[in-house]
Amino acid sequence: MTGVRVAGxxxxxxxxxxxxxxxxxxxxxxxxxxxxxGVPRDHIEHxxxxxxxxxxxxxxxxxxxxxxxxxxxxCPATRYEQACASAGVAAREAVKSIRSGENDxxxxxxxxRMTNMDTDGATEALAxxxxxxxxxxxxxxxxxxYALMAKAYFEAFGGSREDLAHIAVKNHRHALDNEYAQFQxxxxxxxxxxxxxxxSPLHLYDACPITDGASALVLVSDxxxxxxxxxxxxxxxxxxxxxxxxxxxxxxxxxxTPAATEAAEEAxxxxxxxxxxxxxxxxxxCFTIAEVMALESLGFYDFxxxxxxxxxxxxxxxxxxxxxxxxxxxxxxHPVGATGGSQLVEMTRLLRGDHxxxxxxxxxxxxxxxxxxxxxxxxxxxxLEVDR
Amino acid sequence: MTGVRVAGxxxxxxxxxxxxxxxxxxxxxxxxxxxxxGVPRDHIEHxxxxxxxxxxxxxxxxxxxxxxxxxxxxCPATRYEQACASAGVAAREAVKSIRSGENDxxxxxxxxRMTNMDTDGATEALAxxxxxxxxxxxxxxxxxxYALMAKAYFEAFGGSREDLAHIAVKNHRHALDNEYAQFQxxxxxxxxxxxxxxxSPLHLYDACPITDGASALVLVSDxxxxxxxxxxxxxxxxxxxxxxxxxxxxxxxxxxTPAATEAAEEAxxxxxxxxxxxxxxxxxxCFTIAEVMALESLGFYDFxxxxxxxxxxxxxxxxxxxxxxxxxxxxxxHPVGATGGSQLVEMTRLLRGDHxxxxxxxxxxxxxxxxxxxxxxxxxxxxLEVDR
Numbered sequence: 001m002t003g004v005r006v007a008g009x010x011x012x013x014x015x016x017x018x019x020x021x022x023x024x025x026x027x028x029x030x031x032x033x034x035x036x037x038g039v040p041r042d043h044i045e046h047x048x049x050x051x052x053x054x055x056x057x058x059x060x061x062x063x064x065x066x067x068x069x070x071x072x073x074x075c076p077a078t079r080y081e082q083a084c085a086s087a088g089v090a091a092r093e094a095v096k097s098i099r100s101g102e103n104d105x106x107x108x109x110x111x112x113r114m115t116n117m118d119t120d121g122a123t124e125a126l127a128x129x130x131x132x133x134x135x136x137x138x139x140x141x142x143x144x145x146y147a148l149m150a151k152a153y154f155e156a157f158g159g160s161r162e163d164l165a166h167i168a169v170k171n172h173r174h175a176l177d178n179e180y181a182q183f184q185x186x187x188x189x190x191x192x193x194x195x196x197x198x199x200s201p202l203h204l205y206d207a208c209p210i211t212d213g214a215s216a217l218v219l220v221s222d223x224x225x226x227x228x229x230x231x232x233x234x235x236x237x238x239x240x241x242x243x244x245x246x247x248x249x250x251x252x253x254x255x256x257t258p259a260a261t262e263a264a265e266e267a268x269x270x271x272x273x274x275x276x277x278x279x280x281x282x283x284x285x286c287f288t289i290a291e292v293m294a295l296e297s298l299g300f301y302d303f304x305x306x307x308x309x310x311x312x313x314x315x316x317x318x319x320x321x322x323x324x325x326x327x328x329x330x331x332x333x334h335p336v337g338a339t340g341g342s343q344l345v346e347m348t349r350l351l352r353g354d355h356x357x358x359x360x361x362x363x364x365x366x367x368x369x370x371x372x373x374x375x376x377x378x379x380x381x382x383x384l385e386v387d388r
Numbered sequence: 389m390t391g392v393r394v395a396g397x398x399x400x401x402x403x404x405x406x407x408x409x410x411x412x413x414x415x416x417x418x419x420x421x422x423x424x425x426g427v428p429r430d431h432i433e434h435x436x437x438x439x440x441x442x443x444x445x446x447x448x449x450x451x452x453x454x455x456x457x458x459x460x461x462x463c464p465a466t467r468y469e470q471a472c473a474s475a476g477v478a479a480r481e482a483v484k485s486i487r488s489g490e491n492d493x494x495x496x497x498x499x500x501r502m503t504n505m506d507t508d509g510a511t512e513a514l515a516x517x518x519x520x521x522x523x524x525x526x527x528x529x530x531x532x533x534y535a536l537m538a539k540a541y542f543e544a545f546g547g548s549r550e551d552l553a554h555i556a557v558k559n560h561r562h563a564l565d566n567e568y569a570q571f572q573x574x575x576x577x578x579x580x581x582x583x584x585x586x587x588s589p590l591h592l593y594d595a596c597p598i599t600d601g602a603s604a605l606v607l608v609s610d611x612x613x614x615x616x617x618x619x620x621x622x623x624x625x626x627x628x629x630x631x632x633x634x635x636x637x638x639x640x641x642x643x644x645t646p647a648a649t650e651a652a653e654e655a656x657x658x659x660x661x662x663x664x665x666x667x668x669x670x671x672x673x674c675f676t677i678a679e680v681m682a683l684e685s686l687g688f689y690d691f692x693x694x695x696x697x698x699x700x701x702x703x704x705x706x707x708x709x710x711x712x713x714x715x716x717x718x719x720x721x722h723p724v725g726a727t728g729g730s731q732l733v734e735m736t737r738l739l740r741g742d743h744x745x746x747x748x749x750x751x752x753x754x755x756x757x758x759x760x761x762x763x764x765x766x767x768x769x770x771x772l773e774v775d776r
Contacts, residue, residue: 021521054516055443059524061516062471065647065765066634076629076650076766078477079469083450089466093481100488128442128449133409136447241464246454259453262464377453378464 002221004098005232006384007105008037009345014213014333015182016115022051022058022214023070026111029214029338030071033107037218037230044218045103047077048094050086050110051337056125057113071216073107081337083129084286086110087215088340088371088380092239094219095382104224109216112335122210126336129374131247142286143207145248145375147199150289152254154201157304161201164288165192166310168205168330171285174317175327177356182211182333206288211333215341217348234348238273238383240266246377257376260297264370264381268299271366271383275299278383279321279364280350282343284372285328294370295323298381317360325350325357340371340380351386363388391610392486393620394772395493396425397733402601402721403570404503410439410446410602411458414499417602417726418459421495425606425618432606433491435465436482438474438498439725444513445501459604461495469725471517472674474498475603476728476759476768480627482607483770492612497604500723510598514724517762519635530674531595533636533763535587538677540642542589545692549589552676553580554698556593556718559673562705563715565744568730570599570721594676599721603729605736622736626661626771628654634765645764648685652758652769656687659754659771663687666771667709667752668738670731672760673716682758683711686769705748713738713745728759728768739774751776 010032012025026049034041047068054060064077080090087110094106114122123143127136130145140148153159169189175181187205195204225232242262245251252258268274275298283298285291295306300321309315315323326332326346329339347367349355361367367384398420400413414437422429435456442448452465468478475498482496502510511531515524518533528536541547557577563569575593583592613620630650633639640646656662663686671686673679683694688709697703703711714720714734717727735755737743749755755772 023521052449053443055441058520059516060520061440061469062518062634062762062765064470065631065761066519068631069634069638074631076631078481078629081449081467081469082452093466096488096490097484100484100490102484102488128447130450131454132446132448133411241466243453243456243462243464246450246457250457373453374450377450 001099002223004095004236005220005222005225006217006234006236006348007039007220007225007230007232008033008218009348010036010216011180011342011345012214013180014211014335017212018115022054022060022111022113023066025212025214026067027070029109029216030107033216033218039105039218041072043105044073044075044107046075046106047073048080048090048106048108049077050080050090050340052081052083052086052112053125057117082378083373084336085340085371085373085378085380086337091217091341091344092241092380095236095239098219098221104221106219107216108219109214109341110338111214112337113212114210114335115212134247134249143199143202146287146289147202148248149254149375150201153289156255157307159307161193162189163307163311164206165189167288167291168192170310170316171324171328171330174325174357175331178327178332181327181331182209183331202287208286208329208334211335213333213335213338215338215345217341217344233387234351235385236382237385238267238271240264240270240381242379244377248375255293256303257293257297259376259379260294260370260372263379264298267381267383273366273383277366278368279366280325280361281323281368281370282326282347283323283370285324285330286334291323298370317357322360325360343369343371344382347384351384389487392483392624393608393610393613394605394622394624394736395427395608395613395618395620396421396606397736398424398604399568399730399733400602401568402599402723405600406503410442410448410499410501411454413600413602414455415458417497417604418495421604421606427493427606429460431493432461432463432495434463434494435461436468436478436494436496437465438468438478438728440469440471440474440500441513445505470766471761472724473728473759473761473766473768474725479605479729479732480629480768483624483627486607486609492609494607495604496607497602497729498726499602500725501600502598502723503600522635522637531587531590534675534677535590536636537642537763538589541677541680544643545695547695549581550577551695551699552594553577555676555679556580558698558704559712559716559718562713562745563719566715566720569715569719570597571719590675596674596717596722599723601721601723601726603726603733605729605732621775622739623773624770625773626655626659628652628658628769630767632765636763643681644691645681645685647764647767648682648758648760651767652686655769655771661754661771665754666756667754668713668749669711669756669758670714670735671711671758673712673718674722679711686758705745710748713748731757731759732770735772739772
């Protein structure tokens with residue numbers, strides 16, 4: 001079975017792009033990835049594309065062929081929708097397709113346009129990732145759902161709003177030099193604590209923003225990279241996917257995300273690594289509490305121990321295992337259908353040395369990305385390794 | 389590389405189900421497929437699920453894990469959206485996944501709920517499969533788009549509304565004994581010609597209906613079938629996917645669908661068969677003219693020759709190569725996200741001998757299914773073969 005290499009990566013700026021269409025955003029990211037890879041356009045055999053809410057935000061479905069055309073590709077294309085894990089699944093299927101020998105070169109990524117809706121509209125659109133019958137009709141939106149999870153966490157394991165504030169502060173600090181980030185702005189613990197509540201115990205700085213943006217990666221087989229002399233030191237060596245009950249009410253524990261554990265165990269096994277081998281990770285921090293649950297579900301911390309990691313400085317840029325050096329969804333932004341691809345782009349740049357925060361992980365050989373759908377009813381985990 | 393067998397198939401009745409949710413419909417089809425296959429629930433390793441307009445019709449995204457749960461499965465699930473080819477793509481990716489050795493047992497299928505919207509709402513929802521910027525904003529909906537294609541066909545090759553009427557009459561006749569069909573009702577050429585216009589030259593009986601329904605297939609590797617003594621005489625031996633420009637205005641010829649040709653050539657090559665080997669086919673007749681373009685793009689007829697096939701009796705149940713023995717989208721119905729799976733279900737039943745129209749193809753060994761997205765901006769073709 002061939003290995004899968006990241007030949008090139010591309011992003012748009014994450015933020016508000018009121019004057020640009022989704023196809024325009026994706027075309028920019030795809031072009032950047034192709035240029036970074038140096039792979040000719042007609043070598044790309046398939047587009048694996050993630051998008052979540054295009055039917056609502058742009059009244060545009062069938063975005064696979066549309067985005068292939070916008071990106072100047074003549075190849076077939078498939079759209080994956082897995083809520084906020086859409087691009088993670090798209091990339092995972094690209095990895096599988098290259099490993100199977102079906103394809104040698106696949107463009108994977110995603111796009112979301114969200115700021116063209118007002119906050120109510122975006123919140124309602126995001127809510128289609130939850131269970132319409134059993135959650136949304138009862139008034140549950142995502143800030144409310146994650147607030148329930150945070151409350152359950154505090155009740156089961158302890159922890160405080162101040163612990164969560166340290167996560168927000170850390171991720172804002174990590175984004176300071178990231179030119180693609182929506183917020184390149186430091187915040188203080190006090191600011192986070194004093195910010196207006198969104199859904200108690202979560203306040204404004206516990207939540208990721210509403211974002212427009214796109215991500216793209218050119219993935220190639222080892223053989224293709226060798227034959228075409230492609231400089232691609234980073235490989236995707238592990239991939240896993242997990243699922244859980246859709247509605248929170250049906251879960252065994254509100255403060256645990258077993259879909260992430262399932263995905264991680266498959267990915268670790270696939271790559272032949274353990275949680276202890278992972279030196280740097282991008283995790284799905286749509287809310288600060290989500291980062292905590294991710295750290296624990298991925299096996300980095302025992303349950304109840306992840307909440308203090310940022311406060312103790314273990315997950316900061318100068319910590320033992322920096323988490324979300326991109327700024328995370330919290331500060332880099334969260335264009336939902338693009339996020340899973342963006343995490344892979346950021347990790348690739350971190351490991352190969354051309355990320356503003358690469359110096360913090362200059363010896364790291366193993367990185368992980370964790371992309372979640374809804375309240376982690378689905379999760380995708382990838383392991384990336386670099387030739388040093 | 390292992391072969392891929394159809395171990396079991398399931399459908400709901402296609403029609404109007406005002407009192408049922410989408411998850412309820414899919415659960416019924418999935419259970420039927422599992423019972424038909426005799427495969428234990430916990431052997432199913434992945435759900436590949438197609439849905440097109442759930443964000444609009446049920447305000448429900450993230451349907452992969454939701455449908456896995458509804459179907460009583462504990463496995464990860466992925467939603468594919470490719471407009472009306474969503475389930476075709478979901479099944480194709482299942483085939484690839486089994487062939488690669490990644491999975492031995494995959495449940496593939498799809499679901500759509502449409503009749504809970506009024507006709508205007510459904511027409512607007514379907515229109516997200518077209519190009520929002522360049523087509524929909526100019527007032528193009530799908531009846532209008534296919535009317536343009538029909539006009540272009542008549543202009544380039546000749547043909548008449550009466551030729552198209554023979555296709556509608558044929559497909560209604562084929563659906564007469566199909567208990568899953570929305571319309572088990574014969575119509576005459578005169579009725580079709582006298583029906584009210586929808587978008588000239590297409591009249592009411594040239595168009596498929598608005599439909600609720602679900603489809604499911606249990607696909608397994610040859611090894612699994614042998615090891616578990618699964619009775620599965622039908623195999624999927626070829627699979628292909630093609631793409632075209634999204635908007636009609638950018639196509640080279642309005643009356644040709646090269647995405648279908650691309651998909652078919654890949655599938656023929658994959659199966660090692662030629663168009664002449666195909667003895668029976670289910671093609672994507674969302675409008676009568678679409679069946680004509682399919683017959684020609686698949687290589688069954690030269691351009692300009694497909695229009696008279698039904699009139700000449702070549703594609704009827706007693707013809708040389710019966711087309712749409714299920715009744716097609718025209719008479720069986722078209723729950724868009726389920727249709728690609730339904731075509732595979734119908735072809736499986738036709739070939740293995742338990743379809744009401746199986747007698748017409750009792751010697752046939754090779755069948756084809758053709759599933760199209762939008763105005764065939766994407767297409768998926770499968771070849772099925774039966775052990776006789």
